[in-house]
Amino acid sequence: MTPPPSISSDLKGPTLGPTYFTAFGVDERLIREALSDALSQGGEYADLFFQHRVAHNFVLEDGSVNRAFKGTELGVGVRVVKGDQTGYAFTEDLSLESVREAARTAATIAEGARTGAPQRFHMTTGLPSRYATARRWDNVRPEDKLPLLTGLNDRTFSMNDAIRKVNITFADEMSAILIADSSGRVVEDIQPMTLLYLSCVAEKNGEREQNTYGVAARQDMSFYSKDRLDVMVREAVDRTMILFDAVQAPAGEMPVVLGAGASGILLHEAIGHGMEADFNRKGTSIYADKIGRKVAQPFVNIVDEGTQEGARGSINIDDEGNAVGRTNLVENGVLTTYLHDTISAKHYGVKPTGNGRRESYQFAPLPRMRSTYMLPGPHKKEEIIASVKKGLYCSNFTNGQVQIGAGDFTFYVKNGYLIEDGKLTKPIKDVNIIGNGPKVLEQIDMVADDLTIDQGGWTCGKDGQSVPVSQGIPTVRVASITVGGRSER
Amino acid sequence: MTAREAVPEEFRSIAHDAVDAALKAGAQSVAARIAKVREVGVQWRDGQIEQVTESTTRGLGLSLYVDGRFASVSTSDLRSEAIQPFIADAVAMTRTLSEDPFRALPDPTLYADRPTLDLEFADPAYGAMTAARRRDLARAIEDAARSVAKADRILSVTTSVSDSRSEMFRVTSNGFEGERIDTSFWLSGSVTVQDDDGRRPEEGDTSGGRFISDLGDPLPVGRSSAERALARLGAGKVASGVMTLVLDNRAGGRFVGALLSPLAASAIQQRRSFLEGRAGQVIGSPLLSVADEPLIPRGFGSRHFDGEGLSARRLPLFEAGVLKNFYVDTYYGKKLRMPPTTGSTSNLDWGLGTKSQAELIAEAGEGVFVTGFLGGNSNGTTGDYSLGIQGFMIRKGTLAEPVAEMNISGTQLDLWKRLVGVGNDPYEYSSMRTPTLVFEGVSFAGV
Numbered sequence: 036m037t038p039p040p041s042i043s044s045d046l047k048g049p050t051l052g053p054t055y056f057t058a059f060g061v062d063e064r065l066i067r068e069a070l071s072d073a074l075s076q077g078g079e080y081a082d083l084f085f086q087h088r089v090a091h092n093f094v095l096e097d098g099s100v101n102r103a104f105k106g107t108e109l110g111v112g113v114r115v116v117k118g119d120q121t122g123y124a125f126t127e128d129l130s131l132e133s134v135r136e137a138a139r140t141a142a143t144i145a146e147g148a149r150t151g152a153p154q155r156f157h158m159t160t161g162l163p164s165r166y167a168t169a170r171r172w173d174n175v176r177p178e179d180k181l182p183l184l185t186g187l188n189d190r191t192f193s194m195n196d197a198i199r200k201v202n203i204t205f206a207d208e209m210s211a212i213l214i215a216d217s218s219g220r221v222v223e224d225i226q227p228m229t230l231l232y233l234s235c236v237a238e239k240n241g242e243r244e245q246n247t248y249g250v251a252a253r254q255d256m257s258f259y260s261k262d263r264l265d266v267m268v269r270e271a272v273d274r275t276m277i278l279f280d281a282v283q284a285p286a287g288e289m290p291v292v293l294g295a296g297a298s299g300i301l302l303h304e305a306i307g308h309g310m311e312a313d314f315n316r317k318g319t320s321i322y323a324d325k326i327g328r329k330v331a332q333p334f335v336n337i338v339d340e341g342t343q344e345g346a347r348g349s350i351n352i353d354d355e356g357n358a359v360g361r362t363n364l365v366e367n368g369v370l371t372t373y374l375h376d377t378i379s380a381k382h383y384g385v386k387p388t389g390n391g392r393r394e395s396y397q398f399a400p401l402p403r404m405r406s407t408y409m410l411p412g413p414h415k416k417e418e419i420i421a422s423v424k425k426g427l428y429c430s431n432f433t434n435g436q437v438q439i440g441a442g443d444f445t446f447y448v449k450n451g452y453l454i455e456d457g458k459l460t461k462p463i464k465d466v467n468i469i470g471n472g473p474k475v476l477e478q479i480d481m482v483a484d485d486l487t488i489d490q491g492g493w494t495c496g497k498d499g500q501s502v503p504v505s506q507g508i509p510t511v512r513v514a515s516i517t518v519g520g521r522s523e524r
Numbered sequence: 525m526t527a528r529e530a531v532p533e534e535f536r537s538i539a540h541d542a543v544d545a546a547l548k549a550g551a552q553s554v555a556a557r558i559a560k561v562r563e564v565g566v567q568w569r570d571g572q573i574e575q576v577t578e579s580t581t582r583g584l585g586l587s588l589y590v591d592g593r594f595a596s597v598s599t600s601d602l603r604s605e606a607i608q609p610f611i612a613d614a615v616a617m618t619r620t621l622s623e624d625p626f627r628a629l630p631d632p633t634l635y636a637d638r639p640t641l642d643l644e645f646a647d648p649a650y651g652a653m654t655a656a657r658r659r660d661l662a663r664a665i666e667d668a669a670r671s672v673a674k675a676d677r678i679l680s681v682t683t684s685v686s687d688s689r690s691e692m693f694r695v696t697s698n699g700f701e702g703e704r705i706d707t708s709f710w711l712s713g714s715v716t717v718q719d720d721d722g723r724r725p726e727e728g729d730t731s732g733g734r735f736i737s738d739l740g741d742p743l744p745v746g747r748s749s750a751e752r753a754l755a756r757l758g759a760g761k762v763a764s765g766v767m768t769l770v771l772d773n774r775a776g777g778r779f780v781g782a783l784l785s786p787l788a789a790s791a792i793q794q795r796r797s798f799l800e801g802r803a804g805q806v807i808g809s810p811l812l813s814v815a816d817e818p819l820i821p822r823g824f825g826s827r828h829f830d831g832e833g834l835s836a837r838r839l840p841l842f843e844a845g846v847l848k849n850f851y852v853d854t855y856y857g858k859k860l861r862m863p864p865t866t867g868s869t870s871n872l873d874w875g876l877g878t879k880s881q882a883e884l885i886a887e888a889g890e891g892v893f894v895t896g897f898l899g900g901n902s903n904g905t906t907g908d909y910s911l912g913i914q915g916f917m918i919r920k921g922t923l924a925e926p927v928a929e930m931n932i933s934g935t936q937l938d939l940w941k942r943l944v945g946v947g948n949d950p951y952e953y954s955s956m957r958t959p960t961l962v963f964e965g966v967s968f969a970g971v
Contacts, residue, residue, distance in 0.1 A: 103595040104596050105597040105613075126580070286931075399577070436898055441759070445899030447901040465901070466910050468931075520933060
């Protein structure tokens with residue numbers, strides 16, 4: 036693991052020159068006057084978040100790419116902070132007058148005398164380059180993307196005669212952001228994203244099953260290598276066909292082995308959300324007041340970082356302009372650090388951890404996860420499976436949810452196996468698993484050495500805002516958790 | 525009928541100009557929709573304002589039919605110098621796609637006979653909601669929450685007061701024009717309490733409506749938020765088993781949504797619906813009667829026309845357990861050779877029972893009263909579902925200890941035949957308007 040790179044955000048950088056947003060009429064005067072209006076009623080801190088996002092979706096259905104969607108968003112959000120209080124307004128009209136009006140609206144959170152606004156602005160330099168792209172997505176022609184979809188469609192049908200329907204969605208996005216704050220700091224980033232989903236429906240002996248395989252990354256077209264597409268076709272078909280042989284999972288408490296990779300959804304729900312500092316600042320998380328306590332076995336280490344090259348959850352800077360590194364949630368079994376944005380960091384008197392994120396200029400930032408995973412442990416996958424007399428092995432998931440305060444969380448298992456006498460036996464499908472965060476952390480009693488970061492298109496929702504995230508985990512054993520299968524009586 | 529406010533003329537001209545520009549750029553048919561939404565809200569927490577937000581968003585959306593090909597695009601960049609190239613690029617992008625003989629604007633005869641009933645979308649008194657009034661309401665909800673018994677267990681109270689006003693205008697190149705202005709107002713409270721075992725359960729309540737007057741008194745919302753949270757203290761799981769499930773009317777949407785999604789023509793045509801080919805068949809018990817009803821004054825899903833412009837009309841979905849109709853839009857209707865009904869849900873109108881929730885709980889005797897779902901999913905292709913739940917045990921006809929960290933599972937086709945009770949209490953703060961529902965013999969997982 037590499038240490039977080041340092042970003043120079045002092046005032047020694049170059050003064051504000053041309054930016055991506057110059058073409059939209061955004062200049063130093065507009066930034067200065069908007070921040071001045073934002074602080075006109077005594078706000079302690081203010082920032083502007085400019086965004087231009089161009090997104091495409093191409094969909095293949097019934098054998099051809101017969102629909103496309105394109106969306107363009109342009110706007111600026113103005114935030115004014117006083118203590119724990121926030122005023123927020125945005126506008127989609129980047130004229131000087133409109134941005135200043137939004138700033139005056141956000142300013143009303145404070146009720147006091149004007150605060151000093153910066154007169155000079157400096158670009159932050161030395162940003163890392165975690166998603167180097169040869170060609171920006173808004174410059175890639177549709178003709179270059181479409182053969183990918185038709186090729187996948189043909190190959191999926193040729194894999195198995197039982198396939199009846201194939202749906203493929205290809206999505207790409209270019210998001211340019213510029214953050215200017217009341218310290219005079221200006222940061223700019225261009226963030227790419229792409230997703231590819233392949234979903235198929237199969238029929239066998241009058242039964243029907245459906246499943247999906249997807250990948251996502253902050254990369255360019257080169258992400259779609261032959262190997263990756265081979266895996267995609269094979270996995271989508273295999274994950275669908277195995278459902279015909281699946282049995283219903285049993286109901287009740289039992290040991291559950293989580294396969295490496297996508298099972299990181301456990302960490303996202305069981306601990307990640309509960310460690311977001313806003314909930315703890317408000318006292319509404321089950322992890323409030325637990326920093327420094329032992330919450331898991333000493334071989335359990337859980338981190339959240341945004342630095343993996345090209346990962347869906349990676350970012351060069353967060354949406355408040357702060358540096359992004361690695362945050363240790365659990366170190367050797369001890370609860371270590373919350374995930375902070377600027378407001379919570381100030382509240383706790385610590386440095387921001389680069390977790391301030393937002394869906395778009397329409398929203399104020401919140402502490403959010405980036406890529407959350409568990410470090411490798413001392414056990415072997417085979418040894419873990421062999422240790423279970425009667426339980427479940429889970430490998431593929433669709434969704435999860437958590438109650439931050441009560442700590443109860445769930446995740447939905449799409450594929451897995453029964454474990455009987457230490458061996459994977461019958462496949463299972465469609466079963467929800469429900470547990471309580473801190474209780475389940477205590478129950479993680481084996482961790483393998485096979486950490487895998489999942490490449491799926493995970494999206495995290497909080498307070499009505501969606502942000503892209505990554506997750507990963509080695510094979511682990513949870514000694515006991517409730518499996519929501521069918522009860523006999 | 526009251527006079528209705530019209531959308532600004534500027535609005536109409538942006539949409540009309542966009543249609544003209546798309547036709548000029550080579551489209552044969554176009555639909556344009558422009559909308560503007562103003563949202564204002566205050567979030568209050570533990571004695572002070574946490575966040576105030578105010579925003580106005582504008583967007584233009586186009587559906588383009590070019591040389592037998594289809595794309596849909598949207599933009600918030602409404603500068604005239606940006607719109608023209610945006611449309612030209614969008615038409616060029618559409619040309620790169622495959623032809624699709626099933627894509628077309630709706631048959632214009634379906635635009636005819638649009639209902640004129642006043643659905644009371646917009647409160648003429650919208651402007652009466654001020655920043656000071658929002659703040660006073662937000663504070664009053666917290667004060668009410670902290671006034672209940674055992675309030676010393678409360679860790680935090682968050683309340684919110686928000687309202688919105690939206691204007692929309694839609695026009696197509698084959699003769700549709702429609703517009704609407706609507707408002708809505710919401711109050712909510714959310715309370716976190718301290719449990720003995722370290723858990724911090726959170727619950728809340730909400731009220732709202734299209735008119736300020738629908739908000740009602742903030743005090744019951746505050747009190748109920750706190751009482752609901754305090755009722756969660758000591759929650760645990762019980763042994764797995766097959767039990768009667770009484771579903772709180774406000775939690776019903778999740779269950780009902782899993783039954784409605786497979787009614788979509790897209791799901792049928794793509795063979796992802798366990799309801800395919802079952803029109804006229806018995807899906808539920810005789811108590812299952814539901815229609816899609818767009819014409820309910822002040823209903824959250826009410827409308828005079830749907831997203832494609834089709835004139836709104838009642839659509840029976842299930843009558844005495846028998847499946848009557850699907851949600852069919854123009855595109856998948858053509859693919860399936862089924863006449864379009866509507867492609868999207870509006871409000872639900874349930875065949876109601878005569879009993880209250882308390883009576884249904886008493887009648888159930890023993891079972892689980894489910895007040896909320898946590899995660900889980902329902903497989904629309906097979907009907908298999910598995911959902912996390914919380915609620916209360918029902919013992920001797922009354923609510924007993926709270927349960928959490930439990931799960932239910934089964935298949936939809938079996939579940940709805942087990943419907944043995946329907947309340948008289950449609951939940952008024954959702955377009956699904958679900959009453960309390962009682963199901964026999966549901967599989968619960970716990971210890």
